[in-house]
Amino acid sequence: MNMNEITTNESITKNGDEVRAISSSSAVPATGKRPEGKMQQLLALARERLHEQQKALIERDATIRELRAELLEAQAAPSPMSGKSSSRIRRMGSQDAINQNEFIVEQVTEEEAPIRAWCHVDERMLGLSSNGRWVLFEWDMHDDISSQNHRFLWRRFKDLARLEDYVRRDPGCEPLVLPEPLLTVAEGRDIRNKAEVAVAQTNDELKKIRVQAELQRKRRDELDRENRQVRRELLRLQSLINTSNQQEEDDINIVALQDRVSILETENSKLKRQLETKNADHSRLSTNLPIHHPAVSTQKEISISNAPSSSSENNNENYAQSSTNDTYQMKDTSNMDEQHTLPPSPAAADAALAAQWRQRYEGVVAQRDKLASQLKSLSAADANSSEYAALNREFQDLQREYKQYRSNALKAMRLQEQQMKAAEQKIEKKALNALGNRDNGASNEVTQQEARPLSPDDAKAKLQYLKNLMAKYLATAQAQPREHMERAIVMVLNFSDDEKAAIAQQHRAGSAVTSSTSGISFFS
Structure with a gap:
């Protein structure tokens, strides 16, 4: 296959500037119309592209020359x-x-x-x-x-x-x-350096502020924990106080119950004495039975038949009435013997006999009612004796429960006093440790190392605390508060071991005041 190479070289020169565009070479077959048409189209497109690029270059050069001329005119213009x-x-x-x-x-x-x-x-x-x-x-x-x-x-x-x-x-x-x-470059550089130094100082101050804020937050959290613990202790003490008040109310109720039991005992003793009296009367009446007289046997039977006898209680009453009637009959027979000495008329004898029997019947009925009321009171006394036994048992149970309750209450109060004392000592120790170590962080223990110099605010706060402590110490005369305040003074002023020993020896020398000796015993 024969190939023809076509190369186009165009050179355009304008105003001394030369722009050369070289078209790409392409191989076209010698025979065939279709490949030759494609090559012609490609050549036409390449030629148009070259003309466009040449035109853009010419315009750019012209713009550059105009800008340079304008710049020269602007610099030279008055x-x-x-x-x-x-x-x-x-x-x-x-x-x-x-x-x-x-x-x-x-x-x-x-x-x-x-x-x-x-x-x-x-x-x-x-x-x-x-x-x-x-x-x-x-x-x-x-x-x-x-x-x-x-x-x-x-x-x-x-x-x-x-x-x-x-x-x-x-x-x-x-x-x-x-x-x-x-600004100039030097001025801008100076300002930038100053700004960088200021930013660095601000960052350092910000770091210090963050550290102080973190320390304050930790201290605040610690104080919050201590406050919560104190609140819990106060609630527990309040509950114990309420319990003691309830114990006092129970004691009052027990005293009232004891008074009631004593009253019941008094009433029971009275009922017992009444019962003994009635039993004695009953035994006396039963032993003093009358001797049967032949003249009045008929009247006695009539009087017994006239009395009601439906139950055992009525039998007892009839028995008592019969004994009483016998006495009456004895008196009546003597009167009748005296009357028989004089021969009365039949009508007068019948009237006198009827009057006597009416009097005897009325006396027997009254005696019967009296004995019935006495028997009722005796039965009530028997019932009260069973109630008294139940009350006595309940009273003994209450006495035992009260003794046990009193012993438990005393133990709880002693334990409460010990816990309160320990809590007060712990809280006071923490507060003193926090105040003494404020200059070197949030330490919780008092060390024996050399203390750093305090800041004016810390020194002022420490002096104010010591002033208040000394005022309270001089104003109180109780042993226990003075003991706590002496410990606080020693810890705040950071006494040495020799000073503590000297103070303890001085307190031992003045042992007349026992409270002071107990307050300084911890120095040794």
């Missing part, structure tokens, strides 16, 4: 403005154009006023000897064709006075806020 219009170098309004640092030349008329000043540069900062000022303004172009109405334009002024005149040139509007001129 005043920033000449004529009704002047060319300005501006940044594109969009953020992408600002990021890409694209600059174009645009005509801005004098009637258009900037709406904001963004940056202010002094030429002396750039190392120039002139007093020129460059300001980056934001302009509102009011361009209907372009969608970017806001433009960012640099403008140069010969000196600061002209810049200030330009800023406040329109009397109908407020003057623009002119930012401070940018």
Whole structure:
């Protein structure tokens, strides 16, 4: 297969600048229409692409030359403005154009006023000897064709006075806020170094503050735990006080029950005496039975038949009544014997006999009622005797329970006093340890090492605490509070072993006061 190579070399020269474009070579078969058509199309496309690139290069070169000319004119111009219009170098309004640092030349008329000043540069900062000022303004172009109405334009002024005149040139509007001129590299470096030092100092202070806050939080947590423990102790003591009050109420109830039992015992003794009296009367009546007289046997039978006898109780009553009636009958027979000496009339004898029997019947009925009431009281006394036995047993049980309860209450009170004393000593020791170790952290133990110098606040707090402690110590005369306060004073002032031994020896010498000896016994 025969191949033809076609190579196109075009050279375009304009204004001394030469741009060469070389088209790519391609192999075309010698025969066949279809491959030749494709090669021609490829060559046409390559030729068009070369022309477009050449045109873009020419336009870019022209833009560069114009920008250079504008820059030379701006540097050589005596005043920033000449004529009704002047060319300005501006940044594109969009953020992408600002990021890409694209600059174009645009005509801005004098009637258009900037709406904001963004940056202010002094030429002396750039190392120039002139007093020129460059300001980056934001302009509102009011361009209907372009969608970017806001433009960012640099403008140069010969000196600061002209810049200030330009800023406040329109009397109908407020003057623009002119930012401070940018700093030089050395000034910026100094400010940056100072800022870094200030930031480092601030970070150090922040770390110290965080450490102090953490220590304060730990101390606060410890105080909260101690407060909760004290509250629990107070609640427990309150419950014990309530229990003791309940014990007192129980004691009062027991005393009232004892009074009731004593009253019942008194009543029972009275009933016993009454029962013994009735039994004696009953035995006396049963032993003094009357002798049967033949003249009154018939009347006795009649009197017994007239009395009710339906139960054993009635039989006893009849028996007592019969014995009483016998006595009456004996008196009646004697009277009858005396009457038989005189022969009475039949009517008078019958009337006298009826009156006698009526009197005897009424006396027997009254005696029967009296004995019935006595028997009822005796039966009630028997019932009370069984109730008394039950009450006596209950009273003995209550006495035993009271003795056991009293012993348990005494034990609980002793244990409560011991626990309260231990809790007070523990809380006081913790408070003194926290106060004595405030200068070197949150330590909970008092050490014998050399103490660091206290801060003014800590020293003032410690002195105030010692002052209050001494005032309370001098104001009280009780042994136990003085003992606790002596311990606190020794711990706060950090006495040495020799000083403690000397104080203990002095207290032993003055042993007349036993409370002081017990209060300083811990020094040895």
